[in-house]
Structures are given as C-alpha cells and as structure tokens.
Amino acid sequence: MLPLVLLGLAGLVVAMAVVGAMSRTNPKRAQRLSRMLLGVGACFVGAVMTLRGLAVLGTPIIGVGLVLLGLSARSPRAQAGAGGPQTPPRRSGTMTRREALEILGLEDGAGEADIREAYKSLMKKMHPDAGGSDALARQIQEARDTLLPKR
Incomplete structure (x- = not known):
C-alpha cells in the first residue's frame, strides 16, 4: 500500500x-x-x-x-503533414473591395469605424495566439488595409 x-x-x-x-x-x-x-x-x-x-x-x-x-x-x-491542414497561399495585395467586405462580414458602404470594429473583433478570435492561423490573420489584415484609406 x-x-x-x-x-x-x-x-x-x-x-x-x-x-x-x-x-x-x-x-x-x-x-x-x-x-x-x-x-x-x-x-x-x-x-x-x-x-x-x-x-x-x-x-x-x-x-x-x-x-x-x-x-x-x-x-x-x-x-x-506534421503542420496540420494547410491553407493555400493567397496572392498578396490583390484582394478586391468586395472580398475584403466579405472577409470582415460587412456590407457595402461600411464606415471606417465599422471596418475597425469588425477587424478588431475578428482578430481577437482568429489571431494565432488565440488559436487561429497565420493565414487567416494575414487575410483579415489585408482586408482591413484594402478597405481603409491610406494615410
């Protein structure tokens, strides 16, 4: 015992x-x-x-x-493979406005505040540190960059 x-x-x-x-x-x-x-x-x-x-x-x-x-x-x-399911790479810098709106879940005519809010919400869920993937985070960032005016 x-x-x-x-x-x-x-x-x-x-x-x-x-x-x-x-x-x-x-x-x-x-x-x-x-x-x-x-x-x-x-x-x-x-x-x-x-x-x-x-x-x-x-x-x-x-x-x-x-x-x-x-x-x-x-x-x-x-x-x-050892890395798990792979997402096919996107062509960087070629996202259309329509694709960007779809990724962020927004309608046409969304304002800057809506875009920033949708981006922030999605990144909280899809960031690699929160269990998301690098590919998804890059797509969300590219969508934000496509929709927001350059400063």
Whole structure:
C-alpha cells in the first residue's frame, strides 16, 4: 500500500512540474507537448491492459494514443503533414473591395469605424495566439488595409 501512495505522490509532483513548465511556454508548444504526453500515456496504459489480458480495451486505447501522437494513418496530422491542414497561399495585395467586405462580414458602404470594429473583433478570435492561423490573420489584415484609406 505504501509503495502505491509514494508512486502516486511522485506522479503528482511530476504532473505539477509539467503543468508549471507548460504555463510559461508558447501555447502551440504546450499543445504539442500535451498531445505527446497524452499519446505516450495512452499507448503505455493500452499496452499494460493488453498484456494483462484486456486486449479488447487496450487495443483501442493504443489507437487513441497513436492518433494523439500523429502516427496513425487515420490521424488528421498524418494525412495533412506534421503542420496540420494547410491553407493555400493567397496572392498578396490583390484582394478586391468586395472580398475584403466579405472577409470582415460587412456590407457595402461600411464606415471606417465599422471596418475597425469588425477587424478588431475578428482578430481577437482568429489571431494565432488565440488559436487561429497565420493565414487567416494575414487575410483579415489585408482586408482591413484594402478597405481603409491610406494615410
């Protein structure tokens, strides 16, 4: 009984150290590290269950671990490459006014204040630091630059 309690305490200390380290790192890196740790853990638990005669439960858990690690053929990361789904690059500087209004969700005749408000709202949701992508953020910025008068 005592060895299990000590093992549990050691696991808790390690978990707290990992959480502390991840709180001070870049969100994308923390997400990648979390996926890796969960994937390795799931594979380990699945392997132990399989070796103990619970292959019916262990095998699917190993599958989940492999998907989290991006090693499974069914994993979206394995199908689209390590960087995830890729957005085709846009031709920079060629956005029309109509496209810009559509991206920002505005009607024709929107004023400068409406454009700035729509830009700010979308960037809060689509900024790479908030879970969006660089490509989306660039499109939103290009739309704003297309609609606002040059100063």
